Amino acid sequence: MTLGAIWAQSLDRVIGDGQGMPWHIPEDLKHFKDITMGEPVIMGRKTWESLPERFRPLPGRENFVLSRQAAGAWSAGATIIRELPIDGWIMGGGEIYAATVADADVLEITIVDATFAEELGDRAVYAPEIPATFTLDEETDWQQGETHRFKFQRWVKIQPTA
Numbered sequence: 001m002t003l004g005a006i007w008a009q010s011l012d013r014v015i016g017d018g019q020g021m022p023w024h025i026p027e028d029l030k031h032f033k034d035i036t037m038g039e040p041v042i043m044g045r046k047t048w049e050s051l052p053e054r055f056r057p058l059p060g061r062e063n064f065v066l067s068r069q070a071a072g073a074w075s076a077g078a079t080i081i082r083e084l085p086i087d088g089w090i091m092g093g094g095e096i097y098a099a100t101v102a103d104a105d106v107l108e109i110t111i112v113d114a115t116f117a118e119e120l121g122d123r124a125v126y127a128p129e130i131p132a133t134f135t136l137d138e139e140t141d142w143q144q145g146e147t148h149r150f151k152f153q154r155w156v157k158i159q160p161t162a
Ligand SMILES: NC(=O)c1ccc[n+]([C@@H]2O[C@H](COP(=O)([O-])OP(=O)(O)OC[C@H]3O[C@@H](n4cnc5c(N)ncnc54)[C@H](OP(=O)(O)O)[C@@H]3O)[C@@H](O)[C@H]2O)c1
Pocket: 006, 007, 008, 009, 014, 015, 016, 017, 018, 019, 020, 021, 043, 044, 045, 046, 047, 048, 050, 066, 067, 068, 069, 081, 082, 083, 091, 092, 093, 094, 095, 096, 097, 125
């Protein structure tokens, strides 16, 4: 398996408000589940805490949580790690995506057809810029979700030619 990152972002790259995501798109949650099922998922402590308690740990996947804190009742069901593993799915949040995007082999990105930066102001958490080492491999048409239109993109790392 390789290292992948998976996120949903608005047109202005917002991924959250520090606590959750400012949209509700069940089709995107299903897409996330389909891609990550059976594989390790890796997330920052704040993203772990943003998951509703009844949904964590995410079932069918080994849950790794990056934190400098000691494991405890708060992390029940997850494995606390201090360093990033070399394979699995990076699933947020902003701090973890920014630290790992350059090392990923594939990016699964959902684009939500809305902007949020102005509305959220200082609370907005952002996806990283996609490094120039990636190329757009696949993109769906726009689809109508519960609260917003969305489309899926898959970016892959350009392999250097010998
Ligand atoms: N739209 C999406 O696809 C999506 C996906 C995921 C999350 N989100 C959103 O993103 C937001 C959360 O993102 P965030 O940037 O605030 O936080 P985050 O990246 O989820 O977590 C940050 C935490 O990770 C730990 N950490 C970071 N680097 C580390 C390192 N090198 N070693 C050990 N631990 C490390 C620290 O935990 P400690 O403080 O415990 O040490 C840090 O406070 C929420 O709004 C969430 O809803 C959106």
